[in-house]
Amino acid sequence: MDNFNRNLEKYAELVIRIGVNLNKGQDLLVEAPIETLDLTRLIVQKAYEAGANYVHVHWQDDVVTRNKFDYASEDSMDYYPEWYTTMLERFVENGGALLNIKVPNPNLYDGIEASLISRASKAASTARAKYQHYVRTGEFSWCLIKAPTEAWASIVYADLPEEQRIPAMWDAIFKINRVYEENPVVAWQSHLDTLKATxxxxxxxxxxxxxxxxxxxxxxxxxxxxxxxxxxDNENARGVRYxxxxxxxxxxxxxxxxxxxxxxxxxxxxxxxxxxxxxxxxxxxxxxxxxxxxxxxxxxxxxxxxxxxxxxxxxxxxxxxxxxxxxxxxxxxxxxxxxxxxxxxxxxxxxxxxxxxxxxxxxxxxxxxxxxxxxxxxxxxxxxxxxxxxxxxxxxxxxxxxxxxxxxxxxx
Known part of the structure; x- marks a missing residue:
């Protein structure tokens, strides 16, 4: 457990220093599944240690997401809140950075009509068009990372006993992110140099x-x-690599x-x-x-x-x-x-x-x-x-x- 906690802390520091490359005085928005509580808390800690001005966590939950499709009216599939997209746009324009623990569940919408999923996706994409333009033009620093959830680990490691799936997923995430290296930040800098040469x-x-x-x-x-x-890594509009x-x-x-x-x-x-x-x-x-x-x-x-x-x-x-x-x-x-x-x-x-x-x-x-x-x-x-x-x-x-x-x- 001590080794795991050390590796988890190394991972959190890595995504702050290399992923979003957070600068002193910046705001940070973290989008995180509620199952990733321990990692998210460490990320918030590392962000403040790096000089963050303010860190906001937007928690996400598969059950809440699924509830919309099970219980909401069909008309609500065409709605996405303007206030939320406005918040994202202002956040970017004020120089914030985004860290998203992105862990989609492949079975989340089992039994839901494809048309409803498509309508909800189109509504979100349409409302977030300006924000996505900021993403694709490198206007700000953003980083997508991964962390285990029970639903995801149970699909990827279905061949393992249930109690081994989350540990196996953590082991894979640490490996592919070079967390097991003595100094993951240095290892990543070398890796980025290799990609640059390519x-x-x-x-x-x-x-x-x-x-x-x-x-x-x-x-x-x-x-x-x-x-x-x-x-x-890329360079954002303010000259910061991420x-x-x-x-x-x-x-x-x-x-x-x-x-x-x-x-x-x-x-x-x-x-x-x-x-x-x-x-x-x-x-x-x-x-x-x-x-x-x-x-x-x-x-x-x-x-x-x-x-x-x-x-x-x-x-x-x-x-x-x-x-x-x-x-x-x-x-x-x-x-x-x-x-x-x-x-x-x-x-x-x-x-x-x-x-x-x-x-x-x-x-x-x-x-x-x-x-x-x-x-x-x-x-x-x-x-x-x-x-x-x-x-x-x-x-x-x-x-x-x-x-x-x-x-x-x-x-x-």
Missing amino acids: HSLLNERSYKALRYRATGTDLRVELPEGHIWLGG VANMPTEEVFTIPNRTGVSGTVASTMPLNINGALVDRFTFTFEAGKVVDFQAEVGYDHLARLLDMDEGARYLGEVALVPFDSPISNLNRIFYNTGIDENASCHLALGSCYPINLKDGTKLSNAELKARGGNSSLIHVDFMIGSAELEIDGELVDGTIEPIFRAGNWVLTF
């Missing part, structure tokens, strides 16, 4: 397109002129909105707003999803694609080697923030303007004209495997290998 080389290569091949996948993704590869997702193993950029063609098959299940979708494929023409299939969760996927006009286009392309810390655990976590860092992936919906030269200065129309995509959604789905091959197409037409057998073949 995306720096990709920016030097400035590929015109990427070509993917695997079972069920034959896809060409064009990259717009001025695209920027990023990965590891890590948006912990753990992180990816480097990512923006695809050309109308330059995607071919077919792609998923390699992991996808949790969409608490509903599971699995074994699905997309067919793209001129950037748009024109056909799709799903063996599990077809209705949920269909409603996601119909969320708005931009939902059928890609907003992100990300590269992650198959031989990586999370993938080597050989476990599906049913949590996009972890699974996307075990696998190459793409994202439907809105792009990150930070991935385009001067992109944060562009209107949605200007962004679209330069190849970016705008949407209410941004949903990552995993396509990586041990057989994935990726080639880079240079401006002069030269083709060179980037991935073979799921791993890098470029020399960094």
Whole structure:
């Protein structure tokens, strides 16, 4: 127990110092499931020790969330409180930082009609559009982290006795976040340097397109002129470095909105707003999803694609080697923030303007004209495997290998 408490404290300090990189005098908003009480209290302590001006905790609970769908009127699915979005916007504009302990429950909405989930999701996304713009343009420091809950651990470690599931989940979280290192902060700084070297080389290569091949996948993704590869930490509008997702193993950029063609098959299940979708494929023409299939969760996927006009286009392309810390655990976590860092992936919906030269200065129309995509959604789905091959197409037409057998073949 002493070792666990020390590791929990190291984790809390890590997410404050590396994740949001909290500065003296800043406000911090922590969004946390009520099951993560001990970790959340430590995070608040570490934030004040780092000089936080004020820390506010917004507690979340699956039972409360589910109650809306079980007992509220159907009309309430189309409502999202303006006062809450206004609070978030003012918080960002006043220089605050956000730390979200994001632990979605894949079974949360079992038995709920897909249409109700879709309506509630659209209402929230519409109301939070300005706030999400701040997120995607790097206006402020934000970080998503993970912590065990009984519902989540029982799905990921269903093969273990019940009393072993939470400890197993903590062990995995500590491993993938380098908490077991003697000095996790130093270990993370080294890791971020490695990711920087990776995306720096990709920016030097400035590929015109990427070509993917695997079972069920034959896809060409064009990259717009001025695209920027990023990965590891980002810089917010005030010049502060932060890590948006912990753990992180990816480097990512923006695809050309109308330059995607071919077919792609998923390699992991996808949790969409608490509903599971699995074994699905997309067919793209001129950037748009024109056909799709799903063996599990077809209705949920269909409603996601119909969320708005931009939902059928890609907003992100990300590269992650198959031989990586999370993938080597050989476990599906049913949590996009972890699974996307075990696998190459793409994202439907809105792009990150930070991935385009001067992109944060562009209107949605200007962004679209330069190849970016705008949407209410941004949903990552995993396509990586041990057989994935990726080639880079240079401006002069030269083709060179980037991935073979799921791993890098470029020399960094």
